[in-house]
Amino acid sequence: MNEHPALPVRMKGVRGEGATKWRVKVRLCWTAKQIRRICGVNGPPDIMKIGVLLKQTPDTETKIKIKSDATGIDESDIKWVINPFDEYAVEEALRLKEASGGGEVVIVTAGVKRSVDSMRQALAMGADRGIRIDTEGVSVDNYTTALMLSKVVSQENFEVVFAGKQAVDDDGVHVAHGVSAELDWPCVWPIEHIELGADKKLVKVTRPVGGGVKEILEMQLPGIICCDKGENAPRYASLPGIMKAKSKPIAELKAADLLGGATPLVQFTHFALPPERKAGKILKGEPEQVCAELVKLLHEEAKVI
Amino acid sequence: MPGILILAEKEDGKLKKYSRELASKAVALAKSLNAPVYGVVIGNQASAAAEELGAFGVQEATAIEGPGVQSYTGDGYAKALLPLIQELKPQIILASASGMGKDILPRLAMKLKAGLATDCVELSIENGKLKAKRPIFSGKVFVDVTFLSDVQLATARPNSFAVTVVDAEKKAAVKTIQSASEGARVVVKEVKEAEKGMKDLTEADIVVAGGRALGSSENFKIIRDLADTLGATVGASRAAVDAGYISHDHQVGQTGKTVNPKLYIACGISGAIQHLTGMQSSKVIVAINKDPEAPIFSKADYGIVGDLFVLLPILTTKIKELLGK
Numbered sequence: 033m034n035e036h037p038a039l040p041v042r043m044k045g046v047r048g049e050g051a052t053k054w055r056v057k058v059r060l061c062w063t064a065k066q067i068r069r070i071c072g073v074n075g076p077p078d079i080m081k082i083g084v085l086l087k088q089t090p091d092t093e094t095k096i097k098i099k100s101d102a103t104g105i106d107e108s109d110i111k112w113v114i115n116p117f118d119e120y121a122v123e124e125a126l127r128l129k130e131a132s133g134g135g136e137v138v139i140v141t142a143g144v145k146r147s148v149d150s151m152r153q154a155l156a157m158g159a160d161r162g163i164r165i166d167t168e169g170v171s172v173d174n175y176t177t178a179l180m181l182s183k184v185v186s187q188e189n190f191e192v193v194f195a196g197k198q199a200v201d202d203d204g205v206h207v208a209h210g211v212s213a214e215l216d217w218p219c220v221w222p223i224e225h226i227e228l229g230a231d232k233k234l235v236k237v238t239r240p241v242g243g244g245v246k247e248i249l250e251m252q253l254p255g256i257i258c259c260d261k262g263e264n265a266p267r268y269a270s271l272p273g274i275m276k277a278k279s280k281p282i283a284e285l286k287a288a289d290l291l292g293g294a295t296p297l298v299q300f301t302h303f304a305l306p307p308e309r310k311a312g313k314i315l316k317g318e319p320e321q322v323c324a325e326l327v328k329l330l331h332e333e334a335k336v337i
Numbered sequence: 338m339p340g341i342l343i344l345a346e347k348e349d350g351k352l353k354k355y356s357r358e359l360a361s362k363a364v365a366l367a368k369s370l371n372a373p374v375y376g377v378v379i380g381n382q383a384s385a386a387a388e389e390l391g392a393f394g395v396q397e398a399t400a401i402e403g404p405g406v407q408s409y410t411g412d413g414y415a416k417a418l419l420p421l422i423q424e425l426k427p428q429i430i431l432a433s434a435s436g437m438g439k440d441i442l443p444r445l446a447m448k449l450k451a452g453l454a455t456d457c458v459e460l461s462i463e464n465g466k467l468k469a470k471r472p473i474f475s476g477k478v479f480v481d482v483t484f485l486s487d488v489q490l491a492t493a494r495p496n497s498f499a500v501t502v503v504d505a506e507k508k509a510a511v512k513t514i515q516s517a518s519e520g521a522r523v524v525v526k527e528v529k530e531a532e533k534g535m536k537d538l539t540e541a542d543i544v545v546a547g548g549r550a551l552g553s554s555e556n557f558k559i560i561r562d563l564a565d566t567l568g569a570t571v572g573a574s575r576a577a578v579d580a581g582y583i584s585h586d587h588q589v590g591q592t593g594k595t596v597n598p599k600l601y602i603a604c605g606i607s608g609a610i611q612h613l614t615g616m617q618s619s620k621v622i623v624a625i626n627k628d629p630e631a632p633i634f635s636k637a638d639y640g641i642v643g644d645l646f647v648l649l650p651i652l653t654t655k656i657k658e659l660l661g662k
């Protein structure tokens with residue numbers, strides 16, 4: 033242990049802004065190989081370093097309100113959660129770590145301060161540490177987000193990266209693919225089942241392609257896996273997990289440092305609610321009669337059958 | 338000269354319906370830009386489908402065939418497309434918001450440093466650039482997307498644009514490129530067909546969906562019977578999927594699929610917000626539910642309050658009569 037003086041500090045977890053920042057710098061320059069060497073002292077020699085791209089999104093129950101000037105949404109009453117698809121990603125990452133006999137699951141988020149809460153939740157599920165790219169006051173789009181995340185992924189030397197198949201706020205299906213293109217990594221989407229190959233150089237994944245068809249694909253690592261809802265329900269954080277998560281480290285980076293001057297390529301210029309659907313006709317009467325009436329209406333009035 | 342490139346798709350050697358919609362839209366957009374439209378189709382026997390683009394006013398198309406694109410992988414297809422894009426240098430690249438379009442365009446966008454608007458329901462040209470309207474928060478909000486990049490990319494939601502045939506007889510001039518297979522990082526090992534002949538939900542014209550009320554996978558037969566009669570695809574609520582009545586492939590909603598059919602029949606589905614967001618852009622919605630207070634009725638064009646186990650078989654018979662089946 034003496035030859036790696038940084039390790040005990042890392043394991044203890046340090047709270048407070050300054051400490052966190054200092055620790056990131058140390059950590060980001062470690063390669064997967066170095067981490068292996070370090071962990072070789074205590075743990076299994078061949079661990080996996082797994083990244084998870086996580087976004088904080090409004091709870092799916094949220095009624096979204098628009099600002100009066102139509103330039104964005106009113107965030108005042110929103111309950112923020114982990115993007116539901118990213119929860120599957122966290123679960124798969126934890127399972128992969130377990131299956132590969134050890135390793136590290138690192139949660140990477142580009143987001144404002146409140147997104148720390150969602151990161152802590154993932155840490156409570158069992159992830160080891162987090163890295164947040166602070167986007168406070170920076171205008172971002174999916175392109176710049178992908179750019180920033182790809183910098184972290186390459187600095188961290190992850191062997192595999194998980195992400196949700198899409199974020200339920202902007203529904204873009206953009207960021208994880210963008211990271212893969214920027215790093216020139218392969219990427220598979222959407223994925224509902226994952227198996228690690230024996231040599232840990234390949235993953236075998238199941239991909240639903242619609243119409244009841246599933247494909248089994250093999251992807252070379254490093255690569256990105258975008259998770260759909262699959263067979264594995266995301267685990268709940270246990271109470272000890274929640275306690276432990278409080279002291280797990282979350283490093284903080286500044287968006288501007290990673291962007292190198294890059295700016296968004298699209299802008300959301302006008303927000304509007306969809307036209308409200310009005311309740312239509314309720315048909316009343318005996319089953320025979322209402323069914324006959326419905327068929328007539330669908331055929332003659334709505335002209336859809 | 339700036340042009341528009343559309344990524345068209347085929348099935349059994351024929352152009353997909355949403356690709357015809359896309360071609361029609363692209364030709365209309367190109368008119369206001371005074372620019373050509375190029376088409377590209379990838380995969381085995383792509384050239385026949387590429388020729389079909391002519392009917393919608395696309396003059397030139399490329400078919401990418403060969404071992405490198407024998408089976409679909411996002412990685413392989415995106416790689417196969419890049420040289421063509423570098424040659425044509427289109428100002429706008431459009432695809433459908435299908436499994437393929439959603440998988441490929443973000444990779445191209447990153448490589449080209451181009452802005453991307455996904456799942457668009459409106460596309461227009463403003464000040465010589467593409468402008469898009471698209472749903473976000475699974476349809477709870479619509480947003481206008483303005484591009485800040487020189488090259489602009491978008492995917493279009495199926496069933497959002499009309500098909501406009503310019504000349505049914507016209508064939509596009511097709512150039513075929515062979516794509517080699519070396520360096521594949523993702524390989525398709527096996528294709529499993531869990532259910533035969535089911536049209537994908539996102540492309541379906543009619544969806545008949547069942548909820549928790551169905552109570553078992555056997556009972557889903559009455560949903561399937563009605564769907565078969567209408568030539569519809571079967572949908573389901575998450576509650577029905579989680580209870581194991583039907584596979585997740587059928588789930589409509591926030592964590593399932595977004596559908597955009599002309600007719601959606603929701604049977605024994607309460608109409609939770611996460612379900613509504615996935616189907617509320619359907620042109621006509623029918624709800625069958627025994628609870629008159631069910632929220633689904635507030636979105637339905639036609640509603641029947643009653644027991645679906647009584648109503649659905651009768652409805653199926655009546656529709657068979659109408660369609661002369």
Ligand SMILES: Cc1cc2nc3c(=O)[nH]c(=O)nc-3n(C[C@H](O)[C@H](O)[C@H](O)COP(=O)(O)OP(=O)(O)OC[C@H]3O[C@@H](n4cnc5c(N)ncnc54)[C@H](O)[C@@H]3O)c2cc1C
Pocket residue numbers: 092116547548549550573574575576577588589590591592593594604605606607608609610611612615625626627628631643644645646
């Ligand atoms: C993060 C998240 C994501 C979600 N994503 C989705 C999603 O993608 N899709 C989705 O659907 N849900 C989703 N949900 C779940 C959603 O909140 C609801 O729980 C679900 O839609 C309810 O399904 P249901 O309407 O079938 O069941 P229920 O709410 O139980 O409703 C059953 C309905 O059937 C009626 N009924 C019962 N018996 C009969 C009968 N014999 N005849 C006629 N009517 C009858 C009842 O009156 C009731 O209205 C999500 C939830 C969360 C938290």
